[in-house]
Amino acid sequence: MTPLSHYLILSATLFAIGTAGVFMRRNLITILLSIEIMLNAVNLTFVAFGRYLGTVNGQIIVTFVMTVAAAEAAVGLAIVVALYRHRESLNPDAFTALKW
């Protein structure tokens, strides 16, 4: 059986990869994909701890996280579509209307 620390290191790595993606990529859709990577890393942590502590609560929280991720992806992509129609660009740097 693999130790709990291995699962946690894997989750930390995935979370960091997702964060790096959000910072470094200049494409709105890839940013949303990186957010999904982060959510998955968190899900993995919950399930690992749930298994370790012998409780089913970990899986239940993951169910809710998945639902929220689905809702957020839908609304986020709708916003991306609306923005693209307005500006013809998927680069976040192109949307500077709210800058001071």
Place this chain on the structure above:
Amino acid sequence: MIPITIAQLAIIGFAFFMLLNSAAIMVYVERKVCAFLQQRVGPTLTGPAGLLQPLADIVKLIFKEELRPKAADAFLFTLAPCIAAVAAFAAFATVPFGAETTFFGLLDQPVGLHVSDVNVAVLVVFAVSSMGVYGIVLAGWASNSKYSLLGALRSSAQMISYELSYGMALASVILVAGSLSLRDIVDGQAGAWFGFLPRWYVFIQPLAFLIYMIAGIAETNRAPFDFPEAEQELVAGYHTEYSSMRFAMFFMAEYINMVTVSAVATDLFLGGWHGPLIPVQFGWVWFLLKVGFLLFVYVWIRWTLPRIRYDQLMQFGWKWLLPAAVLNVIATAAGILYFGA
């Protein structure tokens, strides 16, 4: 343990081999049944009564030239039929097709006739067959042609719309059976009421059976729901630009999806491998007969009903089938709560 592993590997190989054969058999059955429905005889020249027709088709497909449009994305163009075929085969992995048997005492312990037995088997079939959508969407996109893209988008939108009703029909059966494992669901259908009426779930949940079959036909892009492949409107939809073995993969994937949907319907609604007159060790004979009957119904419907227009198809899926499926689940849940079954 060694004989058990060998037996399991043999069953896996046998299931894979039979799935491949079923695609070939379905080619022949489709041509013959469609011919008889249309008052003609179908293939008769290739072998006795045209029995070697599938072989001729396969040889033709192997020897055709492999084309790829220049502007097509090479990697995705080849990946798409692989995804479609793999999803089709993998969906059959958790479907049991026979009772536990020791093969006339060759084995120490009985082994069940399935590729793998997981306790969430129903959902695994659902999950893997929803991966088949990617094969179609990527095929349409990678071909870089307008007919392909339109066909692919229509087909995938249809598939994901009907997946909801499919899942709801599954949910009502799961409520009645009390388990997600296909083997448990089939074993709950053994025996008979009043000595002659088998305890199949189709008699308890007829609406769910109907919804499941309709959604299954829509999922596999067949029969009145094959608008995405409409030869008259879209050339050939998402597989317009495909030829030879890549096309054969799509072709095969469609037939194997049909077989999987029929097999799961048999397990869920028609009692799987239970039937009169044959001891349960040979129940796979009944299983084959029931699956064969459902496949015949598939072909029958295809060559009898006209194609539905796309917006009628989507309307039907969202406005009629899904509410009916949801009401069925609610009624089933209420019934179970009230009758305490």
Place this chain on the structure above:
Amino acid sequence: MVFYLFAAIAVVSSALVIGQRNPIYSVLLLIASFGAISGLYVQLDAPFLAVIQIIVYAGAIMVLFLYVVMLLNAPREDAAEWDRLHPVRHPNAARFGAVLATLLVVQLGWALSRTLGVREAVGARADATVVSSVRALGRTLFTDYLFAFEATSILILVAMVGAVFLARREVDQR
């Protein structure tokens, strides 16, 4: 051993996701990553969650991403645009991002190393039967977490209405 295989697939796919020029390849690699994580859920005796991950994430959310990428026709970026925008051409952004990511991993590593029992095997303390039963999951979901469940259904309704409204085309004033 199986854990390391799935973990390697997940990490490599995720790392490739954020480095791809073509968003369609990013989406496909992310699906591969989700498949690997689903395998890890099976390792953690959560088969129901593994299948739900495939159905919801890889089968629905990623299809949505794929549709949007195709609708916006985003991937055909030409090489000059890509080179101009790639992170290594913006040294400040790339360095900042890399420093932050490393800092994050170090912080997480420190915090997690102080967790109790982190060196034990993940299945050491409790049996698998409590966790892997769908019946137990359903019972807890509908009794202890009932309010959250109902709230989630309203959340999904709101998201559906919002998505349809935000993405609609402006109607011309004819």
